Amino acid sequence: MNKVVGHRVELSEIATSNTHGEDSPYFAGWKAYDEDPYDPVNNPSGVIQMGLAENQVSFDLLEDYLEQHPEASNWGNGISSFRENALFQDYHGLKTFRKAMASFMEQIRGGKAKFDPDRIVLTAGATAANELLTFILADPGDALLIPTPYYPGFDRDLRWRTGVNIVPIRCDSSNGFQVTLKALEAAYAKAEAAEMKVRGVLLTNPSNPLGTAVARAVLEDILDFAARKDIHLISDEIYSGSVFASPEFVSVAEIVEARGYRNCERVHIVYSLSKDLGLPGFRVGTIYSYNNRVVTTARRMSSFTLVSSQTQKTLASMLSDEEFTKYYIRTNRERLKRRYEYIIQGLERAGIECLQGNAGLFCWMNLGPLLEEQTREGELRLWKLILHEVRLNISPGSSCHCSEPGWFRVCFANMSLHTLEVALTRIYDFTQKSKTIKSLIN
Amino acid sequence: MTRGSDGEKRSRPHQPHPPSRSNGPAMRIVVPLQGVVQGRGGLVLGSLLPCALFYFLQLYLKRHRSPKNDPSASASASASIIPRTLSRGQLSPRAQPPLSARAAALARPDDDDSLYYAGLRRCAADPYHPTRNPDGVIQLGLAENQLSLDLVQEWLVKNAKEALLGEDKEEGLNIRGLATYQPFDGSIDLKMAVAGFMGQVMRGSVSFNPSQIVLTSGATPAIEILSFCLADTGNAFLVPSPYYPGWDRDIKWRSRVELVPVPCRSTDNFSFSIAALERAYTQAKKRGLKVRAVLISNPSNPVGNLVNKETLYGLLEFVTEKNIHLISDEIFAGSTHGKTKFVSVAEVLDAEALDKSRVHIIYGLSKDLSLPGFRVGVIYSYNENVLNAASKLARFSSVSAPTQRLLVSMLSDSMFISEYLETNRERLQRMYRLFVDALKQLGIECAGSSGGFYCWVDMSKFIQSYSEKGEQKLWDKLLTIAKVNVTPGSSCHCIEPGWFRLCFTTSTEKDIPVVIQRIRKVTESHRMSH
Numbered sequence: 001m002n003k004v005v006g007h008r009v010e011l012s013e014i015a016t017s018n019t020h021g022e023d024s025p026y027f028a029g030w031k032a033y034d035e036d037p038y039d040p041v042n043n044p045s046g047v048i049q050m051g052l053a054e055n056q057v058s059f060d061l062l063e064d065y066l067e068q069h070p071e072a073s074n075w076g077n078g079i080s081s082f083r084e085n086a087l088f089q090d091y092h093g094l095k096t097f098r099k100a101m102a103s104f105m106e107q108i109r110g111g112k113a114k115f116d117p118d119r120i121v122l123t124a125g126a127t128a129a130n131e132l133l134t135f136i137l138a139d140p141g142d143a144l145l146i147p148t149p150y151y152p153g154f155d156r157d158l159r160w161r162t163g164v165n166i167v168p169i170r171c172d173s174s175n176g177f178q179v180t181l182k183a184l185e186a187a188y189a190k191a192e193a194a195e196m197k198v199r200g201v202l203l204t205n206p207s208n209p210l211g212t213a214v215a216r217a218v219l220e221d222i223l224d225f226a227a228r229k230d231i232h233l234i235s236d237e238i239y240s241g242s243v244f245a246s247p248e249f250v251s252v253a254e255i256v257e258a259r260g261y262r263n264c265e266r267v268h269i270v271y272s273l274s275k276d277l278g279l280p281g282f283r284v285g286t287i288y289s290y291n292n293r294v295v296t297t298a299r300r301m302s303s304f305t306l307v308s309s310q311t312q313k314t315l316a317s318m319l320s321d322e323e324f325t326k327y328y329i330r331t332n333r334e335r336l337k338r339r340y341e342y343i344i345q346g347l348e349r350a351g352i353e354c355l356q357g358n359a360g361l362f363c364w365m366n367l368g369p370l371l372e373e374q375t376r377e378g379e380l381r382l383w384k385l386i387l388h389e390v391r392l393n394i395s396p397g398s399s400c401h402c403s404e405p406g407w408f409r410v411c412f413a414n415m416s417l418h419t420l421e422v423a424l425t426r427i428y429d430f431t432q433k434s435k436t437i438k439s440l441i442n
Numbered sequence: 443m444t445r446g447s448d449g450e451k452r453s454r455p456h457q458p459h460p461p462s463r464s465n466g467p468a469m470r471i472v473v474p475l476q477g478v479v480q481g482r483g484g485l486v487l488g489s490l491l492p493c494a495l496f497y498f499l500q501l502y503l504k505r506h507r508s509p510k511n512d513p514s515a516s517a518s519a520s521a522s523i524i525p526r527t528l529s530r531g532q533l534s535p536r537a538q539p540p541l542s543a544r545a546a547a548l549a550r551p552d553d554d555d556s557l558y559y560a561g562l563r564r565c566a567a568d569p570y571h572p573t574r575n576p577d578g579v580i581q582l583g584l585a586e587n588q589l590s591l592d593l594v595q596e597w598l599v600k601n602a603k604e605a606l607l608g609e610d611k612e613e614g615l616n617i618r619g620l621a622t623y624q625p626f627d628g629s630i631d632l633k634m635a636v637a638g639f640m641g642q643v644m645r646g647s648v649s650f651n652p653s654q655i656v657l658t659s660g661a662t663p664a665i666e667i668l669s670f671c672l673a674d675t676g677n678a679f680l681v682p683s684p685y686y687p688g689w690d691r692d693i694k695w696r697s698r699v700e701l702v703p704v705p706c707r708s709t710d711n712f713s714f715s716i717a718a719l720e721r722a723y724t725q726a727k728k729r730g731l732k733v734r735a736v737l738i739s740n741p742s743n744p745v746g747n748l749v750n751k752e753t754l755y756g757l758l759e760f761v762t763e764k765n766i767h768l769i770s771d772e773i774f775a776g777s778t779h780g781k782t783k784f785v786s787v788a789e790v791l792d793a794e795a796l797d798k799s800r801v802h803i804i805y806g807l808s809k810d811l812s813l814p815g816f817r818v819g820v821i822y823s824y825n826e827n828v829l830n831a832a833s834k835l836a837r838f839s840s841v842s843a844p845t846q847r848l849l850v851s852m853l854s855d856s857m858f859i860s861e862y863l864e865t866n867r868e869r870l871q872r873m874y875r876l877f878v879d880a881l882k883q884l885g886i887e888c889a890g891s892s893g894g895f896y897c898w899v900d901m902s903k904f905i906q907s908y909s910e911k912g913e914q915k916l917w918d919k920l921l922t923i924a925k926v927n928v929t930p931g932s933s934c935h936c937i938e939p940g941w942f943r944l945c946f947t948t949s950t951e952k953d954i955p956v957v958i959q960r961i962r963k964v965t966e967s968h969r970m971s972h
Contacts, residue, residue: 009765009800010734015671015831022834052623059618070603082595087586088815089660089808124659124817128838135696136545140675161670161696161835199542230539266539280623281843283659291538297545301695304663308842309815 019160026152029393048423051393053361054414055278057335061328072317088309091302093122097312100319108241113253121298124283126238126272127157128305136297137232138164143196145169145187147179149400151208167191170403184225200232206239209400209409210364211357216250232266241276244337245358265291282311343412346424350431361413368406379405390430558687558933565927583927585895587812587947590866605851620843627833628657632846635853643776648789656821656832661806663839664819669697671831672767673734678702680722680736682714684934686743702726705937711890712745716756735767741774741893744934744943748782748892754790767800776810779871780892798824816845877946880958884965895947902940904968913939924960
């Protein structure tokens with residue numbers, strides 16, 4: 001293959017930009033893991049991946065279901081059903097699947113909000129859903145306001161091809177990193193000063209990387225703010241099924257309903273099966289919008305990111321099975337809770353505090369006390385140390401745009417309990433060593 | 443500006459709907475002018491020029507407007523790069539925050555500007571069925587292959603279970619390998635299987651390297667991702683016309699790359715010439731457009747002809763000389779039915795010591811394997827930087843894991859694949875011949891074609907005025923009186939009115955007499971009144 005480095009024939013700016021962000025520490029850690037992955041038997045000193053927010057605790061539930069219901073994944077029912085499925089590339093998506101998604105989303109919210117299947121637009125994953133919404137709601141040069149710390153992937157997913165900017169809404173530990181009106185106004189003003197037109201607020205609820213569900217009062221404030229400024233509100237609720245402790249999850253959908261659907265055409269929800277159902281490889285995401293034109297436009301644009309009809313068919317039967325989904329949601333929550341408690345205890349033992357969390361596949365831990373200097377550089381030095389010596393890949397807060405150094409996101413659901421145990425032991429040993437060194441120095 | 447928008451709406455009926463045929467305001471003047479020069483379209487000009495100038499005005503004004511919504515259906519060509527709704531300006535305020543300019547242009551209640559989509563919708567609303575709905579609309583406007591689905595079905599029924607279980611068959615269904623994050627541009631297993639499949643499709647004349655493949659959820663995102671990689675907003679691709687109507691959407695919508703048609707003529711059986719490309723390149727340059735690539739389809743959609751080796755060489759020389767890219771959409775490569783052998787640009791590249799870094803192939807499983815629903819597209823590139831960027835962009839359009847696993851199994855069954863490809867070709871050949879012969883009975887001639895799912899037919903003798911308007915009238919008659927959905931040449935940017943694309947792969951042999959009888963209603967009534 002020709003390895004010409006593009007000086008002969010030009011590529012686009014998008015192709016040559018590094019907005020894909022794969023040069024950042026968030027991804028460098030992944031690379032280190034890929035090169036030397038931990039394996040209990042074959043590579044016990046390898047890097048343990050704690051930077052991947054994947055849910056592996058409930059695979060067996062899905063496997064059992066699919067084995068007991070083979071009709072979900074095969075086409076023994078005759079040629080017409082196969083024919084329809086193989087040819088089906090309608091961007092409306094399979095009605096049965098949309099109904100199943102709507103029902104699943106309702107169940108997650110304990111029936112406190114209703115979802116209309118005709119407002120569901122399917123996309124190949126939440127990554128695509130977020131990008132699609134950005135294309136629809138903002139023009140190049142415009143801005144989306146996003147509370148910090150936020151998912152590092154947003155820098156790429158929301159900006160790369162769209163040309164849209166992200167202006168952070170700065171949150172800090174003084175109030176548990178909750179969004180305040182002051183921070184919202186400050187971010188809006190900052191965008192205006194930079195001559196960027198603000199098109200919306202993008203909220204992740206429950207939050208990644210904080211692992212907390214957003215309080216109802218805060219949601220109301222954000223929605224009111226959006227209404228005042230006449231901008232959109234995107235609520236990325238992909239972790240909504242992973243809330244395992246109180247306070248209970250409140251979806252923006254509930255608030256919209258409580259307000260009698262007034263002024264709700266600015267509200268859009270993103271969901272996916274990658275986290276709650278642990279099926280990121282299946283590539284199933286959705287945009288749920290209360291705005292008809294957004295639904296129509298998103299649907300048309302989803303032609304670039306359709307969900308495989310085979311996958312829709314398989315999951316439609318599984319997700320419509322209410323008995324199964326109830327059981328799954330409940331069991332998954334319990335297992336996540338146990339994992340969370342396990343890791344918190346382990347970290348406490350090591351003298352590490354975490355933000356009080358109740359959701360998600362990770363906890364937000366404070367390694368501030370371990371920093372030599374309370375700066376971003378200090379944080380990155382510690383991150384490197386942990387990666388190369390403790391052999392753990394965790395995500396530094398700076399890659400999440402956290403304004404306070406020393407915070408790290410550590411995932412707990414993407415490995416076996418045994419691996420988590422090993423990881424916690426390594427952390428314990430590390431902190432003990434650091435204490436010893438510190439006491440020696442003093 | 444509300445006044446202006448009403449005015450624009452009222453002028454709509456007089457407008458013979460040129461936008462889908464033209465790109466940008468300049469072409470709207472150029473094309474009808476050509477028409478006038480060639481002795482037709484005079485009436486058109488009188489209404490077009492004011493509209494074109496009006497659009498110029500809108501384009502100028504839009505830069506000073508903030509986009510506001512317009513809920514009412516407004517005239518805006520999906521092919522136009524002028525988002526007309528932008529100019530709607532200050533409508534009465536609603537509790538609706540504005541959408542982006544891009545979205546505003548798309549959010550019309552009905553995407554009714556392109557007849558291609560309008561026809562598909564009408565057909566979907568009233569689909570023909572021999573027993574259940576014998577008076578429904580017969581679909582001849584969708585290039586989907588239903589002739590050989592039974593073969594795929596058979597394979598799946600026999601093998602799907604094992605295919606999905608994957609390697610650990612004894613342990614039962616193992617979801618872990620299936621469910622977790624995969625490389626966004628496709629698993630190496632599937633890339634290898636697809637590379638092998640492509641080799642089989644091209645009948646062993648060339649072998650494909652799996653590491654030059656990026657897999658995407660369909661050919662639609664493949665061409666869009668490639669556009670994002672090869673061109674910046676406002677740049678252009680030269681595209682021999684008539685061309686696939688979907689490109690107007692796939693390439694212009696978000697990557698904002700312009701498509702400059704390079705018109706081909708019936709006298710050449712709609713083959714493109716390098717001379718025509720040269721002319722188009724020069725013209726584009728004069729208009730201040732930066733051309734970044736030539737985009738061809740081979741086998742061609744909608745005509746179905748193949749590009750011969752000589753032309754491929756000429757094409758490679760041309761793009762090398764201009765230092766631009768070549769995109770060859772070869773999605774119908776396995777669906778040839780004539781005697782002429784298909785030659786992929788890959789085959790020509792292999793033989794030559796050329797700079798390959800400018801060549802990219804689009805492929806997919808929707809046509810040759812009849813599986814559009816599964817969403818599998820291919821970018822095959824000789825440029826490492828393009829592969830790098832495209833593989834990262836594939837995250838927005840990845841192939842679903844269970845589908846990947848299933849297809850690895852199917853595509854690796856090379857005996858099944860070779861039987862399938864052969865049988866499918868035979869059936870295509872047979873159906874094509876039956877269709878062509880049947881249409882001859884009505885006095886309808888087809889362009890020479892060796893591939894694809896369609897006949898490109900000349901119905902100009904049945905249109906009243908030899909113009910796009912006349913063609914549209916005929917299309918409408920075919921849809922409403924004959925109740926057959928066909929694709930009019932204007933949707934494909936064909937410069938000669940009266941040509942239509944008729945797909946024969948969504949019908950059975952029994953349907954052919956019905957199709958002929960239906961079309962006869964229109965052709966007869968035309969004959970009788972002339």
